[in-house]
Amino acid sequence: MATTTTTAPALRRKRLRERLRTLGFLSPWLVGFTVFFGYPLVATVYFSFMHYNQIKAPTFVGLRNWRYVLEQMPLFGPALWNTLWLVVVMVALRVVFGLGIGLLITKIKSGAGFFRTAFYLPYLAPPVAATVAFVFLLNPGTGPVNDMLGKVGIDAPNWFNDPAWAKPSLVLLSLWGIGDLMVIFMAALLDVPKEQYEAAELDGAGAFTKFRYVTWPSITPIVMFAVVTGVVQTMQYYTQALVAGKLASGVSIGPGTVIEPGYPDHSTLTVPQLVYSLGFQNFNTGAACVLSLVLFAIAMAVTTLLMRRRAGLLSADD
């Protein structure tokens, strides 16, 4: 008994020291998490129930901001639809295209270096510059693309100036800059054990069967990684849509000009653009926070769904 009573406090002290040490090692992350995620998240929830124009002190308004965004703001619907459309279409096509290019380049015997560079280079172009170039190339009145299509008898679309074509044009832009995914998929494809292909060939497997039963199971975690990061990035899609809309509208931008978000007909308006417009152009902080929380909830839900799939990252070690 005497031994037990003397060791218990010592054990407790030891455990405390261990906990403090652990906390010390964790503290940089904890501080960063609290300052850059925890605090902004609490602030966003707080301001979603406040009227706050960033000049006067916030005042509590209950659910007014929520009702305004969900019931009275006509741009909420189009912005959400556009964002989800981009998430589904852009992410899916980017993954398929990136994987396809990766497969192609790992298979070709000569000139692989050239093609790797050619497909990767556009990714290095700054997003604004790349978008400016695309809007110029696809200008329906003066752009060379429509000029060439016209010469071969194709009735070219109005690309960024047509509500039906504006989002597909943004997808084209994203496919042009596929270099990041191509590199990731190439690394994954080169990592697939060659013996498995050889064994499959001995069993008489064709190209599709080899892809289905050898390649795909090996690269599934990487595909899931590409999908999850793609979804999160596309949920935050802002720069290219904003620049394309501004340029294609042809409206001069200068002091006193109010920019039309999502030209044409709000077809390129995304939720992040609307958050910025509400929060930092109209200073409707409460509504901007509501919108941010909606976006956060959707991003969390989609990501959780993807992560919980058996073939996902969490089950990679199964």
Next chain:
Amino acid sequence: MPRRPLARLASALGAGALLLAGCANPSTGSADDDPTKPVTLTFWHGWSEKNEVKAINDSIARFEKLHPNITVKSVGNVTDETINQALRAGGGDAPDVVTSFTTNNVGQYCSSGMWVDLDPFMEKTGLDKKKVFPKTLLDYTSYQGKQCALPLLADAYGMYYNKDAFKEAGIERPPRTMSELKRDAAKLTRRTKGGGLERVGFMPNFRLYQNSPDRLFAQWGPAYFDKDGKARLAKEGKIKAFYATVRDLIREQGGYGALETFRTSFGDEFSSQNAFLTGKLAMHLDGEWRGLFLKDAKFDWGTAPLPVPDDQADTYGRGFLTGTVTGIAHSSKHQNAAWELVRFLTADTDQVVAFANAIHNVPSTKAALTSPKLDPDPAFRAFLDIAQNKYSNALPPSVNGGQYVVSLRDFSYGVEAGKVHDLDKGLKELDDQIDADILQAQD
């Protein structure tokens, strides 16, 4: 969840809320300074063209000569967005004197307190605003009795027209009514051999350069709000006539799609590729300053007021009015010195005339408007007449700035494209939207 973690979470949220409750901008300025003591003022403005920057710098030099104790640090090409964000963020580099190229945001500036009320300064220095400034300009620089801005030159909108094209089409004078405008526009529109557009008579498309629904709609003399401040566009019969005219103009000149595709071939409005300058537009809505950019035109051009509706022919000569406005930032610690700069720029007749002549803007004081020193250029004088026309009108200020104008613009884009099939229903929804936005912006 166990009770202790719940209590911890509640404490954390409570602490966060308390912290956030102190988020009101603390950087309030003061008007206790002595304007005769040495001081440096920061002045933010939107001018960026070479001649404009020179003109504002010359103005500042004249001010500094009159007030040798005040040094002005001038920052150009500043947008309303930047001003709005900077004054909210505060900090040592925030401006003392600010300007805005649009009157749309005055309601927001006044109601939020971001720009200080100038009436006490005017009283202190004996400036009788009603004697100095025209009423329309005073109206668009105040909100609910609070004069938080003053006009720093005005802008009047009228028509620029290609005289050579008129001669070629056998048109003797610019159109005065909307019927004449439609007739002349159709005559002036020219097509290429392939059937495409080569020149458009008058392009009403709302995204074209200075075109916007509110600027063209001003020719009808609309009332946007009722006496209770509620949007009344659904009850405003003039808006249907306005949209009908726009649709007629679009239809008679090739249709919306063809015009929009043609518009995408236009160069930047402030470049040598401006569509009026390159002959792609025969008539064009624009402000008085455009004349300075047309010196290199290879054709003869003239100016006139925009046409008015046929049933309001007696109002011919009217136009849309707006202008640059200036005020003092709430965070300025040198508000008395800042007022000296604002007073000089807005109310000193010689300064206003000199600045107006330099950048071809409409002078914004009664004395300057009748000054013999004003530029005698007839193309410029036409806009002075528009500015003084009793039927000319400006946009009413609103608590959320120009948000209702943006809503009107968005709705109008749909109308011009022929996508609004039930105009009455659309206008009712537009009114509801404007009212909801205003309610949302109120404390």
